[in-house]
Amino acid sequence: MKLCLCLLSLLLLVTFTVASSANVSYDGRSLIIDAQRKLLISASIHYPRSVPAMWPGLVQTAKEGGVDVIETYVFWNGHELSPGNYYFGGRFDLVKFAQTVQQAGMYLILRIGPFVAAEWNFGGVPVWLHYVPGTVFRTYNQPFMYHMQKFTTYIVNLMKQEKLFASQGGPIILAQIENEYGYYENFYKEDGKKYALWAAKMAVSQNTGVPWIMCQQWDAPDPVIDTCNSFYCDQFTPTSPNRPKIWTENWPGWFKTFGGRDPHRPAEDVAFSVARFFQKGGSVHNYYMYHGGTNFGRTAGGPFITTSYDYDAPVDEYGLPRLPKWGHLKELHRAIKLCEHVLLNGKSVNISLGPSVEADVYTDSSGACAAFISNVDDKNDKTVEFRNASFHLPAWSVSILPDCKNVVFNTAKVTSQTSVVAMVPESLQQSDKVVNSFKWDIVKEKPGIWGKADFVKNGFVDLINTTKDTTDYLWHTTSIFVSENEEFLKKGNKPVLLIESTGHALHAFVNQEYEGTGSGNGTHAPFTFKNPISLRAGKNEIALLCLTVGLQTAGPFYDFVGAGLTSVKIKGLNNGTIDLSSYAWTYKIGVQGEYLRLYQGNGLNNVNWTSTSEPPKMQPLTWYKAIVDAPPGDEPVGLDMLHMGKGLAWLNGEEIGRYWPRKSEFKSEDCVKECDYRGKFNPDKCDTGCGEPTQRWYHVPRSWFKPSGNILVLFEEKGGDPEKIKFVRRKVSGACALVAEDYPSVALVSQGEDKIQSNKNIPFARLACPGNTRISAVKFASFGSPSGTCGSYLKGDCHDPNSSTIVEKACLNKNDCVIKLTEENFKSNLCPGLSRKLAVEAVCS
Template sequence: MNLCFILCLVSTSLTFTLVYGGVGSNVSYDGRSLIIDGQRKLLISASIHYPRSVPAMWPALIQTAKEGGIDVIETYVFWNGHELSPGNYYFGGRFDLVQFAKVVQDAGMYLILRIGPFVAAEWNFGGVPVWLHYIPGTVFRTYNQPFMHHMEKFTTYIVNLMKKEKLFASQGGPIILSQIENEYGYYENYYKEDGKKYALWAAKMAVSQNTSVPWIMCQQWDAPDPVIDTCNSFYCDQFTPTSPKRPKMWTENWPGWFKTFGGRDPHRPVEDVAFSVARFFQKGGSLNNYYMYHGGTNFGRTAGGPFITTSYDYDAPIDEYGLPRLPKWGHLKELHKAIKLCEHVLLYGKSVNISLGPSVEADIYTDSSGACAAFISNVDDKNDKKVVFRNASYHLPAWSVSILPDCKNVVFNTAKVSSPTNIVAMIPEHLQQSDKGQKTLKWDVFKENPGIWGKADFVKNGFVDHINTTKDTTDYLWHTTSILIDANEEFLKKGSKPALLIESKGHTLHAFVNQKYQGTGTGNGSHSAFTFKNPISLRAGKNEIAILSLTVGLQTAGPFYDFIGAGVTSVKIIGLNNRTIDLSSNAWAYKIGVLGEHLSIYQGEGMNSVKWTSTSEPPKGQALTWLL
């Protein structure tokens, strides 16, 4: 996922100005934490991505986060949602970034703006516009002039927009950190020296924006000055910044995981999430960000892939529908309260670590006023422990941290969940209304004919790359060809069936012969090809072979991910009198998209562009069927 570090604009001796409600606050940082209004701050942050919820949800989501003990909201900026074509910008609806930032500001919270503009984030094409791939000579995320030109142009546009709206901390806005690039250190080894040059360029480019706030960047293990390296993994308690002048920050603590079609429903127990957060602050952490705190929904065709689901619920503390997920939200709220009780001594005191036995240790923080706070952890994931600390006995459940704000009384243990539990379940509804006097539910149905609709877009011998052909304007690409079968073929006399053998780089396909559905083939989400093999019914004379190739979200990250292709690579018919016919070099007619999509029959006036058939029961087992 998204492993991050912080890129800062200036040295730690400089300050930034934050103004809320007309009151100015100096913002700086040192080796312990961010400093706001002259005070070190322990910050708890929550990722909420504005395009993954609708604007009407934003105020309630942010308020629910605040009630859960959150100080900061964090979001990516989604380049391909904003720059629809070169220089053509969009900031409406779910992509109203300015409005989202102002909702955060109105709630009295801070904002971390991860401009990127590469984001990964299980978002289609990693957030980079597909059109950029087709600008000659472009290679994503390398020391490549076309890519760097457009990346800098968009980054500058976003920075200037935020400045215009006075949203940076120095202007009285909520933005206290910004990000350039994302997860780059993980892939830098693939790009070799070219990657190091690009990372350095990105850092300098960010510095030149003059936003007067620090910048964040992900997973740059050899981060150049003035970069603060931060942690992003399951083991951030063990992380130590490369410089003592840099605070210890965790930019992505994963409370769950995303879903894939055909995959398991991921779940991370709240006890484990709480343990990770408590251990991080026990070991000197100053900022923890949950990725995600509200995951939301991948609306439209924004889900990356292959095979990432529309739901981006993430098993987050606030679920996909904006409801607190209990006990996760409630247990973490109590954790945040307990940590905040220790804030001053954690950030201003000195720490001592002592062993209390096998797998048990205490980190004790004290300051000059005599204040004391302690975190006692049991990292044994199977066995409870009983320990003596400062002449008092304490019971520690397996894999838990106890928080003692006064070094005496345990106010919270990460393994002891007292928050109530709720379960949101989807209950199937019968399509037939049972109440007397009510009409039966009706479905309007439109079924497309398989194969080329209208005129073919082009005809070519052999196959084309699916993505390079559709340019992600649609998920669908039709391929059609024909084959002549002699009436004397033995299989016709015996009543046996030959088989259609298709190889594809993904992601899925539907096969038709003479407009009859023959089956579906699907990849496994990896870069490797998959094979479809099914018996088919052929007749004497001309037979039409039609293949509908589909993508299910484009790659989101990885070395040179923008060059990973998709689509059909080979088509053969086997079992014809013990011989094989290879259709791969045939003349194939191509059509981009499907008819209903082209006519926009799923919205507005487009619904009237086809003839719908009414039925009380939705059809089953029919391919290419639209239901309304």
């Protein structure tokens, strides 16, 4: 029977023929590269959401975090700017990014799509394609399929030309076609099923020499592998037993929307989900995102997705490891890798150890043994007997035993340090040192039509179909005549402007004066604007600047989701309410400064700027320009826009993106002070930022700066205070650690090794400062029963008075240090019967 099964496995093994280098194949257990089974940890880093100067550092940080593979989408609308007009420069240099991964000795998963969703504008599909006659996205539609195949083939051929597929000696081991189509296939009925099958066949016909995957695609045909996207994929089973269990998207955080909350996913829960996946037979796991980055320019979708795409990822938007999340997952990866051979080549047995507790034990013929013991109870800790030994499992946790004896990692016990990160403000420094006071150059636009009107129409037009996303902006203007007999003129009352819109936002002007802003939000794009306005006897000009805040990114028939005005009325006149909706409206696409390209190159000279040391405040439709020095140091840089309204920003012609320090519309009770990691996560479980600006700081990559003479340009839509704009440096200013005596210590035991030593478990705290900084002070140290969190630790009833002395001796003036929880360091007779902890907070400088 065993012999038959072995022969059957060989027959079912799907092999992708290789030209000269790596042979990538798979079976029901794992990917097989050059005849070796691989357990792979992958990290999503999207090349256009950072800059080329950051790529080597980001990839290296992932590698140091125990990652084997980098994963990225391919962003169609960033590459094919118009039919057949391709761009691969700057942030969109896909070949350079792939080569950066290859140079780091890592694999690459290329998710070509070319529909990607990804909170990216229009889901990554070029807007021009929507206006090719007869096109419907993502269904059995000839124009869409023609352009999709053409672009997919172009990307595949580019990768082949540069010898980037594994079959050619390159890093690409998997390619993806389409993206999460299973959710929407049924909306397109039979054409949906035909399209999914066509996409798979079209991909396979590209002859890449590596397997293709389709995520969340439950009818993916052989030899395509269907994969899982979710917060948890331990229960996922591929649709064929001959396919490996692959998790393409584990979301370690979530995205933000302007006006929304700030989601956080605890490191303990992320680690729990990963450990459970490998416990239950997973073999390839990818974090979406590992580094989220930035939606530069107008690339954010949604609508209402913020310019920051930080995602609460293990590496933050600015490229710094987010600790403890990054460190905790690094230790998890190390523990899993200690089990790799037996996990992939052994047999597994599942053992129930009581309610909510189970062990999955992997053994092979050599006698190797690895076990994952999990407690999925989301409230209660459990103590269980396994192989004649007792193990304590916190609620909602997994313990990893690479030798079936010693716990080297528990997902709920975070031994990694927590970084203290500060946004250090730096006033803008004028590059011209001859000038005594800081000067801004100003250009003010007039509300309404500039230049020649584009067209006049009775009634309204769809905003997106009119601009075709060449700009966020569309002016609508009309006028009304007010009789001098109107009662409101005599009584001093104000009529009310009532506007209904399907999205996304607008600024209202009456007789050249700003009257207010209305907008939808990330969960509901339509909105109502209701504001008192100042009208005068005679003719009154109504000018509405309607705007988009990123286009729809996904959903059935999402390419037909529109935006714009549906009704404009004025209430409170003698005749009651006047409906302006069917009036003749004059339209103009864009704003004038954008058309003149005031933000870059020769466009800067297309107008006469007014120089002033007292720039106007709270003035709408204003362009600001300043020539500034780069902030000192080498830390990542942001732009503090807390005191501005809404608009766009550029540095040296590079698009920083949309800024909008819009306050979260949620009340404080909708957010949490402390997050309980236990139990299933959802994006609203552990939110912060209620009532606070959704995004205050905007990433400006260091590589965009020159030492001096940097041209900062802003277009302010509704009014702000430019004198309060500052640069900030994102700086690690300190580190904390909280470690208990019962914490496993895989980091110390197995550092530099791939095997477990059988010495006594010695818990320890490790503190490290970045780069050329040192631990200059110890703000808090207590061994015993300290409480609180980093920045607010408190001594408990049980405290070793020598704690600070011990920590200072080990750490002061060092870049990093280790403090072992041993009897030599701390009192052994302290607090008998208690599990003792060490809490430390140190300053880096």
